[in-house]
Amino acid sequence: MTRVLRWTGRESLLLRNALRKSGNAFAELVGVSMRQVRRWEGRGETIELNPDNQAALDTVLAQADRAAQQRFAALLTERAAAEHDERVEDLLRSDSRTRKHPVDGKVMTLVEEGIYLSGPDNRSVWLDSFLIDVYPTTNEDYAKFVAATGYRAPPHWPGGRCPCTLATHPVVWVTWHDATAYVRWADKALPTGRQWEKAARGPKGRPYPWGVEPTAAKCNVAEAGIDATTPVSRYQSGVSPYGVFDLCGNVWEWCSTEEEPGNGRYELKGSAFTSPFDRAAPSLQNAAAAVMKDNDTGFRCVSLP
Structure with missing residues (x-):
């Protein structure tokens, strides 16, 4: 399973997309408010989540089914994979x-x-x-x-x-x-x-x-x-x-x-x-x-x- 060393708003959004959850459903799964999820996703890589939130996201990822974990891994590496190369x-x-x-x-x-x-x-x-x-x-x-x-x-x-x-x-x-x-x-x-x-x-x-x-x-x-x-x-x-x-x-x-x-x-x-x-x-x-x-x-x- 992919492990995330540093959760930011970007990784949180990718995990939500991989799980195919709405914002409200994802917030409930992680144990935070919908407002907080919006803030994470709006800030993207500029916001690093606190240790409690990181631990919660680690747990959500670990408990996800194999297909969702594979989707998350693919999304996580997509940018590096497709990096512009002249x-x-x-x-x-x-x-x-x-x-x-x-x-x-x-x-x-x-x-x-x-x-x-x-x-x-x-x-x-x-x-x-x-x-x-x-x-x-x-x-x-x-x-x-x-x-x-x-x-x-x-x-x-x-x-x-x-x-x-x-x-x-x-x-x-x-x-x-x-x-x-x-x-x-x-x-x-x-x-x-x-x-x-x-x-x-x-x-x-x-x-x-x-x-x-x-x-x-x-x-x-x-x-x-x-x-x-x-x-x-x-x-x-x-x-x-x-x-x-x-x-x-x-x-x-x-x-x-x-x-x-x-x-x-x-x-x-x-x-x-x-x-x-x-x-x-x-x-x-x-x-x-x-x-x-x-x-x-x-x-x-x-x-x-």
Whole structure:
């Protein structure tokens, strides 16, 4: 569950909205007057609530049902997630850098050839240029593949149909083999671990896609308290130097690189909504058996320029 270290009028309003309560009903729930609730909401972040009120709001949040807690967590992180970032607009406007793939229609961006700093020890590594999906493969993308090929749908789709509410969320419950079937259909490939890492860290090897600050609010990790996937375009303030989204958090992403040759385990990168923020650094290593599937594992694709 999301915890609030400092309740202001803004957090109080977000909690009321998440609970879907009227002002009077919310005031009664918290044990204050309607006039006081109006004052909090009118003052917003400029008013910090007294300890008794903060404790009351903590209790209301703790006693809320799971759906309301998830709505509150999403509202709480929304501003940081959508923070204006000129890099996104500039990079996605550049016709020379981005293009739509002819098969699955996804926007891809160019990662130029050259050296980048790789791994926890920042080794210099040369990579040829490649294109990478700006967003992870969504349920909507995967539905096109299922419709075109008759491939089995993920188990979380009711009746084998893509849920409208999850259309723009990353597809999950896919094995490495499922991801490989998709890329064969799309005439693309899964990224190598090094391609994925360069797309996330840029040529200068920054620790996180957005820079050097370990800011959990810029990605969907366990600390956000959302406890579910989010739309792939949500975290605009967390994009990489190439304008690539969700390279920290939301879902782990399959890569084509084996952990050790022949052992059937493949690298996973980026962490997920289930993972603590300290697992989100793109330089970190993780791997799983090719048959593994879970509610926090998806993929994105690369191709030749």
